[in-house]
């Protein structure tokens with residue numbers, strides 16, 4: 002049996018769908034029913050139920066976007082930096098291996114040669130290194146809390162998308178925003194992300210950190226072109242002049258835009274669809290809300 006924390010959320014729902022589809026028994030643990038943010042409560046539940054693995058898809062993302070994290074710093078720090086340590090200790094005490102959903106948003110830009118950041122690169126969009134958002138800083142601290150802990154996977158998700166129209170889906174966001182920011186990003190197909198991360202456990206690949214993004218990177222203009230070619234939207238897309246224009250008129254905090262290298266994941270035999278193909282397929286199978 003698998004323990005799933007944060008199963009009620011956007012990413013957690015995708016884990017629920019995956020585990021149901023695979024016929025794997027799981028317990029969708031909600032704070033309201035079992036307060037897993039209390040270490041002793043979680044440890045005792047793990048000792049009682051003895052799950053073979055735990056997935057932590059819980060965290061604080063800020064709604065409607067990361068700007069909300071600038072206002073709700075306590076919740077953000079607790080959900081993203083403190084909670085992973087609580088889960089780590091409870092899992093260690095109960096002898097349960099686990100996986101943590103982190104984020105690639107702890108990086109900005111690309112390596113100096115234009116290639117993607119690997120798991121070896123020190124995050125450069127954190128409280129330690131740059132003028133980051135509070136959200137990115139909190140996710141960076143969460144990874145620091147888990148550094149060197151045994152029996153844990155740290156899976157970095159980036160800007161999730163799939164074929165289901167939703168306010169949380171990157172493709173929907175691009176179609177709904179009035180003005181877009183041009184940027185280059187590696188991004189993650191949500192259902193491929195949950196399948197790839199669970200495969201880490203199923204295949205018993207070495208514990209540690211994995212960038213779980215579809216291979217490659219895309220610019221906002223390229224994604225807009227794919228949306229237009231697909232016929233899903235005939236909207237006339239408008240862009241901010243530059244990042245300064247975006248910051249002045251639409252945002253409270255800087256955004257992470259970055260290129261990630263997912264070859265470590267591929268090296269353990271877990272492959273994801275190249276990013277443009279994954280976007281094209283999502284648009285071809287688009288399910289309008």
Ligand SMILES: NC(=O)c1ccc[n+]([C@@H]2O[C@H](COP(=O)([O-])OP(=O)(O)OC[C@H]3O[C@@H](n4cnc5c(N)ncnc54)[C@H](OP(=O)(O)O)[C@@H]3O)[C@@H](O)[C@H]2O)c1
Nearest residue numbers: 007009010011012013031032058059060061080102104158
């Ligand atoms: N969505 C993205 O764009 C994205 C990108 C990269 C990484 N991530 C990471 O993926 C994880 C899940 O994100 P999500 O988009 O699925 O978030 P979400 O829809 O807001 O769901 C998160 C779930 O976490 C639980 N939770 C536990 N502590 C919390 C707290 N302090 N504040 C708010 N919720 C808390 C809640 O479940 P219960 O109350 O039912 O237990 C909630 O339903 C987070 O760690 C996030 O940083 C998300």
